[in-house]
Amino acid sequence: MDTLLSVQNLSVRFRMRGGRHIAAVSEVSFDIAPGECLALVGESGCGKSVLAAALLGLLPDNARTSGAAHLDGLDLLTADEATLARTIRGRRVGLVPQSPAAHLTPVRTVRSQLREAIRELTGTPRRRLAEATVAAAARAAFPAGHLDRHPHELSGGLAQRAATALALVGDAPLLIADEPTTGLDRDLVDRTVDELRRHADDGRGLLVITHDLAAAERIADRVAVMYAGRIVELAEARAFFGEPGPRHPYAHGLLNALPERAFTPIPGMPPELGALPEGCAFAPRCERATEACAVLPDMPTGTEGTACWFSLRPLERVHA
Structure with missing residues (x-):
């Protein structure tokens, strides 16, 4: 499969006063092919919009990026402002901004x-x-x-x-839509995501950043679930929203929190990005956590994968 955008080990750190650093995005990797929509989902504050800003060179001066993000042979992370302004923003990469x-x-x-x-x-x-x-x-x-x-x-x-x-x-060959359905009623949400889907169906790439899982299900080919600055699951949308369903406990919890599903919220709160644990950041909220979770599992790097030590087991059988 051809690749339009290839993001490899993208990390974003914000330098704060006193020498403190906040890890807003950590070692994120994914590809987007022509004609494909990838939905990036997760709770507010997990780093989704920071990732989008990094791809377009719109981060503040105290941000530092590492990794690579290749579009048509150009690394977006190292391109200078003149190149981004004249040839990338609006022309090669369109943006539906969050604000x-x-x-x-x-x-x-x-x-x-x-x-x-x-x-x-x-x-x-x-x-x-x-x-x-x-x-x-x-x-x-x-x-x-x-x-x-x-x-x-x-x-x-x-x-x-x-x-x-x-x-x-x-x-534009690549469109980044950051919360494109904010403030819209359900009918307009459906109309908007259908128009965005047509953008991809015409052979272009689409990255949709959203907390609206119903919209993600309607539009996406693949889903990337982000938590505490990291992608913890990459999956085909049909499998993620249907059978066999998500494999990471956090992704499983996101779907179960929907009113049309179990309507059960995930207990606890996400960690502060400036004080992430050494191991799995979701472990303090996860009823399936064990001592193994004190070590950070590998992040997904291909088209599918799960950053969880128990991802190869059905969720209901973890304790079996």
């Missing part, structure tokens, strides 16, 4: 921002810009009657749809 209000220009209407993106990224003739702008808005279910509004005049859901419309304009 759209921060990415929309506050003094310009949605229409003017869409028109500029269409002109710059597609070369559409001026005589066709008006029609193309309305079409781009409709693609993200953004109402044409709101195109002449400024970002501060939009609700959170409308701002999200405006940001999605902008991200889709260039039909």
Whole structure:
């Protein structure tokens, strides 16, 4: 299978005052093929959005990255700002940001921002810009009657749809959608993920970062589960959401917390990223933990895998 994006051992550390470091992302590896959607799921604060920012060179100055992230022969982690700004962002990699209000220009209407993106990224003739702008808005279910509004005049859901419309304009080979369904009702969630799915079905890559497991099930080919900065499970979406189901206890708990399933929350809280244990970070919350969990298991590096000492056993038989 061809690879569009190859991420190998990506780590992100934030240097804090007093010399302290926070390990926001640790040794993350995954590939995305043309035509594939990978859903990156996990609780808030596990490092999903930091990973996306690292791929686009949008981390703050106190961040340090290591590893590699190759797209079309270019390592995104070592590319300079000029290369990222001129040839990557918007052109090779599109972004639906987690906080759209921060990415929309506050003094310009949605229409003017869409028109500029269409002109710059597609070369559409001026005589066709008006029609193309309305079409781009409709693609993200953004109402044409709101195109002449400024970002501060939009609700959170409308701002999200405006940001999605902008991200889709260039039909970038890789699209990163960071919580693209925030603020949307269920019908619009389904419509948005279906449009994003079409982006992948046309032969492009799609990385969807979400806590909405229903949306992930609807859109993903594979699922990567992140916990405390690490990917703890990589699985085919059909197997993950169906049979045999997830193999990592944390991933199992995420699904069981859904209202349509057991509706049983995972006990406890995620660890602080600045004080991670030496072994499995999920062990303090895991009823299946043993002394073996004091040693960190290997992270998944291929298309499938589980970072758990008991991943080869069905979950209900761990104590058998």
